[in-house]
Ligand SMILES: Nc1ncnc2c1ncn2[C@@H]1O[C@H](COP(=O)(O)OP(=O)(O)O)[C@@H](O)[C@H]1O
């Protein structure tokens with residue numbers, strides 16, 4: 001019982017990270033129909049920023065988070081303006097460009113941090129919350145969870161309650177129709193990738209003190225993001241969030257008993273099964289033929 | 290007519306002469322490289338047939354690994370020689386591909402891309418997870434090339450000739466397929482699937498066929514590689530290698546049979562020339578990929594036609610998108 | 615016995631009913647017009663017959679066999695071929711190669727024959743068939759041109775050639791006259807009659823009333839997914855409901 005509760009808490013915190021980057025991927029795919037293969041590297045850059053500013057140069061953790069978010073947002077905006085916009089008619093071309101970016105960002109990270117072992121960032125929040133004598137949650141993790149949930153709530157508010165958010169969803173639903181209604185596609189694409197980038201940067205920044213930081217950490221991130229996106233339903237943000245939490249719980253569980261590799265294999269198989277049985281994901285609606 | 294035939298024969302003979310002579314002018318390290326280059330030519334040519342139907346799979350590198358592991362396990366456990374391991378490497382890759390067709394070809398476009406990536410990663414992680422029989426992250430070693438009629442194929446030059454023969458046969462077959470009515474049908478399935486269906490083409494079967502044939506030949510390439518290299522690891526067939534395949538095909542040009550071949554040859558030479566910059570090498574490739582997508586979407590292969598168009602002879606090639614929307 | 619029987623076919627897209635309980639028969643050897651204002655459901659009906667959609671309800675019987683819900687390639691193997699509303703051709707291929715795509719059913723080749731050139735006989739038969747059709751459609755002097763170089767009229771003729779090469783018994787033609795000038799229209803009408811005389815039953819979706827009235831033996835009128843009327847061109851021309859539907863649509 002105690003173990004299970006502990007699992008659930010850890011899974012939820014993990015799920016928060018998963019949701020942050022998966023939602024960004026969904027947003028970018030929905031609005032621009034490109035698969036951003038460099039999304040994991042955006043997360044990685046967020047984490048590196050924290051390492052460089054906070055761990056190496058003594059910046060405050062919170063200001064460093066802001067810088068990370070800004071930086072990754074800007075990278076995202078540049079990608080949209082110079083890569084995805086010129087290749088808009090050709091989703092595969094956009095994807096291949098993003099693979100190009102992936103390599104460039106990995107090299108940037110290597111040049112900044114050196115080739116050595118993975119970097120660690122000492123957690124800026126100390127101490128552990130103990131609940132009912134047996135649940136132990138480090139404050140660092142509580143902070144991450146609160147910020148993740150806060151960011152996702154803000155996003156939800158933005159998408160459902162503001163005019164811009166509405167326009168963004170309209171573009172995701174049907175780009176041509178939205179353009180006919182006078183929605184500026186370029187502007188909406190910028191916003192989508194800006195938001196997606198910001199969330200990826202935030203995820204990286206929050207993960208930094210809790211994980212190993214290296215130039216190749218994006219690989220696992222993108223695999224996780226794909227699994228979550230597909231299982232949640234490609235067009236569906238709420239699906240992605242739900243799938244993120246469920247997959248995080250599942251992954252935490254399997255990892256403890258069978259190891260991380262088996263957990264990922266299971267996740268990949270799960271994803272292929274979902275693609276076969278219900279390609280629209282758990283929350284997706286079937287689009288008419 | 291006669292004239293063009295003579296030209297073709299002359300060209301073929303010249304090419305053959307060059308291919309035979311070239312290793313004798315190279316240092317040992319470059320002879321090694323020449324072998325891998327020849328194998329990579331087969332890799333991109335076999336990838337091409339998969340892309341002919343418009344589906345860009347991300348599992349091709351892993352399929353090569355399937356062939357490689359098959360050859361390795363057969364060699365080590367059953368002491369089978371290369372004449373058996375190569376076709377069986379292709380066969381097992383084709384078999385796995387055939388099984389994967391059922392889930393994968395229920396998907397198209399984005400879903401297929403992601404689905405093929407996921408399936409490939411799952412296979413690769415299986416090699417990592419199951420140390421017995423796959424050797425885990427460290428992989429397997431001890432595979433040897435054959436000794437035939439007293440010639441030890443461990444030496445670079447004989448092995449190069451062996452590779453050259455195998456790859457040439459495979460390329461010939463792939464070329465024949467592409468230029469037969471099957472190739473025409475694959476083209477039809479890609480560009481006008483509805484039209485193809487309405488004249489009786491089972492698009493599923495043809496997409497599957499292309500995928501299986503492509504996997505067969507890349508499996509053979511995997512076998513060729515492991516017999517020379519002697520060792521095999523899961524990471525040889527990871528996303529990194531897959532991306533290289535994409536780069537070769539795209540930079541070379543995916544519109545013609547020889548485009549990817551040009552791509553792999555030119556980029557391998559280029560790769561040698563930036564040997565000193567190991568750390569930033571991936572970034573150079575990344576930039577190259579972006580530049581060629583943005584500015585030379587038809588690849589190197591299209592440069593002669595473009596030049597001709599600039600000078601006012603002939604017309605510029607059309608630039609179809611990589612995928613339909 | 616009719617070649618094709620449409621029995622109570624309904625097709626819904628989500629909440630939208632594109633076809634509502636439609637029934638009609640097509641007789642062997644006729645040219646049938648399927649007409650109606652835009653959005654009436656004509657293309658949807660074609661797609662249901664050709665297997666691109668499965669009807670939500672109802673059945674489609676071809677030569678006594680139920681075919682609804684079968685795959686497009688299965689249906690075309692049975693002898694129903696569809697041509698497309700948009701001109702769909704391979705612009706980058708020659709006229710000859712385009713038509714060769716249509717050979718699939720009758721001259722299928724397998725991998726080994728293709729590799730080792732064992733299918734020369736089939737290949738030759740296929741090429742002969744293609745040339746015969748191109749002759750028939752008046753395209754043989756253009757056989758080595760790229761499809762993209764053809765004028766609109768010839769592109770449409772080529773699209774029909776691709777279908778003819780597959781030797782269909784029933785041809786579904788979706789707006790073959792759209793965008794044509796009077797001269798091209800006349801030529802296409804001649805070609806359509808020729809196709810029918812060669813023993814192929816034709817169902818024609820068309821807006822060009824001159825062509826429809828001149829070609830068709832019998833008309834079926836759809837409106838908002840409903841079967842509005844059936845009759846000879848003369849009867850349809852004087853049918854009040856049809857006149858109203860068209861005028862209503864024009865407003
Ligand atoms: N794939 C589809 N999804 C949703 N609605 C469709 C689809 N195809 C057609 N429709 C709708 O069905 C109706 C009939 O369309 P269609 O058959 O194309 O008409 P027509 O060819 O007679 O002009 C239209 O209202 C159209 O919007």
Ligand SMILES: [Mg+2]
Pocket residue numbers: 656657699
């Ligand atoms: Mg229509």
